[in-house]
């Protein structure tokens with residue numbers, strides 16, 4: 001099975017071959033490295049940008065304005081912050097021009113902790129991103145969803161931010177990408193750049209087919225009756241794990257992989273919470289004005305009299321950074337045991 | 352990309368004169384009479400329009416004015432010389448809020464600027480959503496003017512990159528003020544447009560009026576000329592008197608030809624006047640100590656017997672009347688509705704209101 005980095009690579013290849021993507025660029029995105037997480041190896045349209053995040057977003061906006069399709073990368077979301085006004089402009093251009101200029105561009109950036117990345121390789125961006133009006137924001141938790149969401153992002157006529165959970169880049173999926181060889185060694189031999197001299201290497205791409213995960217559509221990854229857990233990215237996998245463990249203990253937990261942060265699948269959440277009466281949102285961005293708070297607010301607004309427990313958010317602690325020592329990181333970003341504990345508490349909570 | 356897409360098959364307009372053209376004016380001026388008079392006509396039109404916008408502000412019919420009176424001798428030739436049209440074959444404009452002269456030279460109707468000033472729904476640039484002079488005309492590749500200073504210097508790289516790939520003669524043109532060059536996007540522009548083997552067809556311009564609101568040039572700049580910064584990146588660069596329309600015309604023409612021929616960037620720093628101060632926030636009064644390029648140009652044309660004083664008056668009169676009529680008409684036009692705030696957040700008006708997800 002492809003891992004997430006390979007899935008992204010396959011999607012970008014599909015994009016340049018079939019969806020008219022003309023530029024895939026960012027810091028160290030082109031040959032020989034093909035991205036710090038190898039997600040852009042072997043592509044024919046990839047190139048190395050100067051070490052200038054504002055320039056990368058600027059360039060992407062101009063390319064989109066000229067009518068070409070591009071995928072730009074910010075190497076780590078920790079370094080996207082100096083582009084925030086450009087992201088705002090990319091998101092408001094269609095609106096400010098009263099519908100005259102749309103900017104079909106994809107920006108992808110690795111997010112989150114989980115690789116012992118210390119203060120500046122562990123940031124999250126989903127809460128910030130949810131405030132960028134005019135953008136669509138997606139975040140996969142599996143390689144197949146990464147493939148399908150990235151193709152959806154490339155095809156979308158609006159700016160789309162594709163958040164890559166960096167701790168999942170080497171995680172393999174359970175489902176094949178359409179066209180992916182069943183033998184993962186074969187895939188590796190085809191599309192992973194060799195160690196050492198790569199100057200003559202060329203990827204051998206499998207014949208891929210289109211597979212779209214529609215933006216705005218979540219997925220129920222575990223069905224259950226007693227509590228609804230909404231998450232995305234790396235923490236979605238933790239929530240799945242907790243649901244499986246609790247199932248052994250006789251609990252019934254419904255888990256929703258939101259996949260799109262904006263626009264988000266409210267109907268899926270609403271239907272589930274109406275059934276369970278309990279909502280827990282889990283993500284690793286910092287907890288004050290976290291995107292999960294918006295979902296909780298909305299649940300309170302629309303489902304107040306159906307709620308059977310206080311809705312909650314488990315998120316990163318509101319501290320300036322994620323410290324390198326495991327004691328520091330683990331105390332900052334939500335851990336499996338906390339999620340489990342909160343779910344059990346909520347299941348036992350009675351109005 | 353421009354949305355909705357409208358096909359535009361018009362051929363690029365080639366500029367009709369060369370600096371060494373045989374059609375030189377008999378009085379020894381280096382441009383033919385028709386170009387000089389056309390330039391004058393457009394300069395007057397632009398000035399009258401800006402003064403009209405200020406009047407609209409003063410009568411309380413608009414909230415804010417910012418614009419480009421004093422920059423006509425630079426902006427008009429820029430618009431005249433460009434390959435006007437939509438798409439990669441044509442020139443892209445990444446302008447700031449002092450570029451009415453360029454828009455007038457491209458053919459903008461006075462009324463469309465007034466509609467923008469009066470926030471009418473008929474305003475073709477923003478539909479009443481943005482300030483005066485924040486133009487957007489996809490039919491002429493005029494990218495939206497936005498408030499954040501200097502971002503256009505970075506965005507221009509993208510259109511220039513797409514034009515280079517396309518391989519035609521279209522170039523991208525970017526303009527802004529002197530103080531804004533302190534922003535990182537200015538450095539971005541120099542770095543990205545001059546990478547060896549990846550040079551971009553970009554005319555980088557700075558209109559140096561020696562002020563950034565109230566901050567003087569000397570209060571910010573250690574470099575002698577802003578153009579010197581471009582030279583450090585091996586970008587061909589020059590400083591010109593942007594208050595002289597003939598000098599501007601010839602310089603812009605030469606640099607555009609160089610860019611179209613080589614695919615490489617070029618830089619012009621044009622020294623210009625700020626005739627009515629920064630904006631309505633500083634009163635928008637005529638600054639008598641500044642050089643008035645239009646008055647000087649009219650004196651030159653009269654001295655060379657290319658136009659008479661009464662003919663000049665007629666030109667002014669014609670545009671005064673056009674401006675008044677346009678204001679009266681725009682005044683009667685509809686304003687944006689409250690419900691329209693949700694329009695155009697996503698392409699094709701796809702719902703972006705979370706209450707309806």
Ligand SMILES: Cc1ncc(C[n+]2csc(CCOP(=O)(O)OP(=O)(O)O)c2C)c(N)n1
Nearest residue numbers: 498499500528529530531532560562563564
């Ligand atoms: C990023 C940003 N910072 C500050 C402002 C407020 N502002 C508007 S115009 C201006 C001065 C610009 O001066 P200059 O670049 O010389 O252009 P000029 O107005 O003189 O033509 C400032 C500070 C802004 N619009 N954008």
